[in-house]
Amino acid sequence: MDLPPLSDEQLALVVASAQSPANLYSTLSDYETEACLLSTKDGKQAELLSLYYSTFFFSHLLTDQIREARLSTKRMPQNLLQSDPSLQNCLNLLRAVWQRKYEQVYTILRELPWPEPLKPIVQSYDAHFQEKTLKELSRAYEAIRPAAAATYLGLDPASAQEGDPATMQKFIACGWTWDEKTGLLHPKPIIEDSQNDAQLYNELSEVMALVGNRRT
Template identity: 90%
Template structure:
């Protein structure tokens, strides 16, 4: 079935109707050949290209295709990539994710300016990255200091150091245990169930609903 022509309205419709990150990525992939025909010298088309490539970039990250995300930046119009604020933010985010600079990832997602159409997918990736990191921590550590765990998950390490019970409760709610004598948290490995392809912005687990409410 032929897709409607690429436009800001169509991009918004694609994001809103996607039943999963995989579906979003697949649909946006079909628009890449059309995007290649647009000109960056036309201001309206350049704005559309910025929104399309930024959204397509995040669809790579939401499906954990980090290498493919790097390759996608090579296919973008390089003059637009070097001068467009949203695409520059995407490049900075890619570097931080690739280099596993957790604090920087959250700072880029939460502190840098993102256009209004991109904010929902930026927030979705924030939650996705946090959930993914939580699962990695649960498998990698038998014990971890609360402030370090908070930093990995984009929570406030200072509040943990001050003994904030609300922040500590977020870890305990994930099944982790707190050993007061040593000052260590003991993660509980999180068993991943088969992922249900529900609405794009509602696919996160109840665990991350508990963990994700506190921001740095």
């Protein structure tokens, strides 16, 4: 069945109705050929292309296709990529994710200007990145200093290092233990379960609340 023509309204509907990141990625992939036919010289079409390619880019990240996200930037109209603020933000984010610069990732997601229609998916990736990092920490460390853990998870390192109760509770809520004598956190390994993409997509906002969606 043919898809409805790509438009701002249709793109918003695709994002709102996607049952999972994988579903969103699949649908946006089907629109890529049509997007290639739009002109960047037409102001309205250029705005649509910016929103489409930015959304498509985040659908790659939400499905952990980092290499493919990198390749997708090569298929974008290069004149638009070099001049559009949102796509420039995407490029900066890609570099930070690729190089595992955790603080920079959170700064880009939370402090750079993003257009209103894109903000929900930006926030979803913030939550996804935190959750993924939390699982990586739980497997990689038997003990870790609170400031380091906070940096990885986008929390305030100074508050964590001082043992701020509200900050420490966010770690404890994840099953970690806090040894006040040694000043170390002991992560609890998080076992991957059989949750499907749809459940994960619906629970991203809960993850944000769990590990803190903003530094204070």
